Amino acid sequence: MNPDHTAQTTAVGEVAAAVRFVDVSKSFGRATRRNRVLQSATFSVPAGKTTVIAGGSGQGKSVTLKLILGLLKPDSGQILVFGHDIARLGFKALRELRMQFGVLFQGGALFDSLSVFENIALPLRERTELSEEEIRHKVESTLEQLGLAGHEDKFPAQLSGGMKKRVGLARALQLEPKLLLFDEPTTGLDPVMTQEIYELFSSTQKRLGYTAMIVSHDVPQIFKLADQIILLNKGELDTFTDAAQIVHSSKEPIREFARTVMGPGFTG
Amino acid sequence: MDSIQEFSPQPSRLSKGLGTLGYLTLDTLADLGRMGLFLFFALIGLFKLPFRFGEVLKQLRFIGAGSIAVIVFTSLSTGMVLGLQGYNALNRFGADGMLGTIVALSLIMELGPTLTAIMVAGRAGSAMCAELGIMRISEQIDALDCMAIDPFRYLISPKFLAMVISVPLLTAVFDVVGIFGGYLVGVEMMGANSGAFMAGMAHNVTNADIRMGLIKSLFFGLLVAWICTGRGFFVHVNRGMGFGAESVSRATTQAVVFSSISVLISDYFLTSVLL
């Protein structure tokens, strides 16, 4: 951690930004077959708001989240999370920072030798001093909320894709995080469940005031939830405040994207 | 590195070869560095709270209790062969009174620690490697990291501790059952003198010999735990291993081969230092 440096960069940003990308580039592979995923990406995620990351498959949505988590390192540029340059943090400081995260991986990343209940209870058991009874109570109420009651003794391999997603969500929400990073939280859920999850998001966000970054394909529903939309397309990154801005963008590829995913009649 | 290659003209065969050699060297050095840090964090993790007592017990049951059948079988046959060969060789010089000493010393100082460690690597080390490898490729270890739960304290250190406790105990079982096997063949079948077998053993096996066996088995336990968990933990880094299920299966094979070879090589050096 280098506090001087981080203090400086936060002072520059006008709005309190939970996450800031400054000129971030990320590519994979060696010289001959370079896959450029992000090129000089610059954006900030306002604190306490919901930012949605949209874009076609393979455009770097998951990579963007992993950069924020510190699981991948950028080739160049800076990623500031709550003012800390995540790629340059020591492992201790990184762990401290991650205490404030709530993460849902695209694949769920459930612990497959633990039951649903144990999966959700894990962060509580490992990171809090709660008694076993308090943990049971807390986990059961979350299960209820997400329509998973009665499944607590099952193992991840015995769940459907949508159920796995919900268990992952329940696990991510246990410790009341300050920054939520959700990779396709509703893929594989039916429309009713999707709607319920989004309602849960807005109500918990009102209660806890966290910053959320959600990767989602649920266009256009997701735009109701979003305070900011980030579109990723062929290494380029654009930010919008609402769907109308996307439709009336000056860039043809973005209008094209809007037409294909939102339907020709969509105007925001 | 990448940008230099990008702007250089068409690379020649020689420079390509040198490049490959360079990458290989760098990869190997990086691997050694990673494994060193891995060992460091795994040992530090032993002293971090909360201590996972239940997990250590579970691993002890799996590595220790679960391996007893294999160890008894291996040690019994090893001891029986030792009894047979030993008797045959010693009988030529009329020295079959030495049989007990020979059987006991070779088991306690050499065969017990090495064979136990190799059997445990094959039975439990491979399983630990595969488990960690699968957790790695299904992002479960990343998930632990992102939940700010130390994967070393949570996953690796309990396995280390259980291994370092189990291997010496299993080695003791190996020694005792092996000596019994040697007695069975040498004395009961071949007719060596029972009193000489026992007395020779009691007289010639010293505390130093037993200490040597103990030190070896502790060291081998640590070595097997380190290599097997490390190969699984870093399955995603070593891209020469391929991807997905294939990378896990190759890493598991490598873990068993590496740890067996390391046990045999380090056995020589330990013996030369401890003798």
Ligand SMILES: Nc1ncnc2c1ncn2[C@@H]1O[C@H](COP(=O)(O)OP(=O)(O)O)[C@@H](O)[C@H]1O
């Ligand atoms: N660990 C990795 N190694 C190499 N390439 C990767 C890795 N992770 C992602 N990529 C590549 O980066 C690009 C973006 O991937 P991703 O962010 O997963 O897409 P999506 O937007 O669908 O989530 C893809 O082309 C993918 O092949």
Ligand SMILES: [Mg+2]
């Ligand atoms: Mg993705």
